[in-house]
Amino acid sequence: MESKGCKPIDCILLESIFRxxxxxxxxxxxxQKxxxxxxxxxxxxxxHNLLELSISHIRFRGDSVNTGEDKQIAASLPKPKKTLDKFSKSMIEEGQGLPNQGACEHYKKSFRWFRFPCCGKLYACDTCHEIKTNGEHEMKQANRMICGYCSKEQLFSKDKPCIGCGEETTRRRTQFWEGGKGCRDQSKMNKNDGHKFANSRKKTVAKTKVAELATKK
Structure with missing residues (x-):
């Protein structure tokens, strides 16, 4: 799709007409639809020939830099009453990450957005969809998703990594500390993890160390 003097955000195919x-x-x-x-x-x-059509991805082409004439036209238009949310403000550009890597306040370890077939729009989760649409239509389960790290649109996968960048779109459970991003429960940590016994009463102390502490007392 050609774009000039504007900044494309997303393409809602259900609202588009194709020739x-x-x-x-x-x-x-x-x-349509x-x-x-x-x-x-x-x-x-x-x-009466059979026609088959499938759209796997969309790419915007053209100059998205605003010109002086475009700014004058934009200034003359009435300002929208509602403020744009993070889904409207972000431009979906493959190779660049989504805001907060796609995570939302409801699912902080899910790094992806979902495209819902009921409206063709992108939301971080089903709760976000219900809040933003205010129950205007019945929600259908999402069948496509966009990676939060590289914005690659692809078929929905529950546990497979992104086909574009290879990153995990959901945080898996782990037994290691991983700099604070992994397990924080010392009782469930791997015995080879140095944080398992850090500042713990279960940490073993050498007998010579115990004798030195007893002598000092």
């Missing part, structure tokens, strides 16, 4: 051409008879037609990754099948109205 398609039948390769058998060159008949043009309009198509497409979603990412879904295989759409229809028939040509002219030759």
């Amino acid at each position: 398609i051409v039948c390769l058998a008879c060159d008949k043009e037609d309009d198509l 497409l979603n990412f990754g879904d295989l759409h099948k229809s028939w040509c109205r002219n030759c």
Whole structure:
């Protein structure tokens, strides 16, 4: 998609109209309500040939820098009443991370956004979807997601790493400290982790050390 003098945020396919051409008879037609990754099948109205269409990803091209004329037009337009949330302010650009790596206040260890097929929009979780849409439509389970580290859109996967950057989109349970990002329960830590007995009463003390402490007392 071509963009000039504007900053694309996202493409809501369900609200877009596409012009398609039948390769058998060159008949043009309009198509609506497409979603990412879904295989759409229809028939040509002219030759009745079977048409199949699928959209796996979208890329914006063009100059997104505002010109003087664009700024004048923007200044003349009425300002929106509602403030933009983090989903509206962030530009989805592959290779760059999402705000807070995609985590939200409801799921702080989930580093991805989900594209919901009911509205075609992106939200960090089902709770965020319900809050932002205010129950305007029935929610359908998301079938696609965007990596919080590289913004690569892909099919939903529960536990597989991102196909773009290889990062884990959910924080897995671990028995190691990992700089404070891993396990913090000393009783569940791996015995080879140096933090398991750090500042702990269970830490073993050499007999010579005990004798020195007793002598000092």
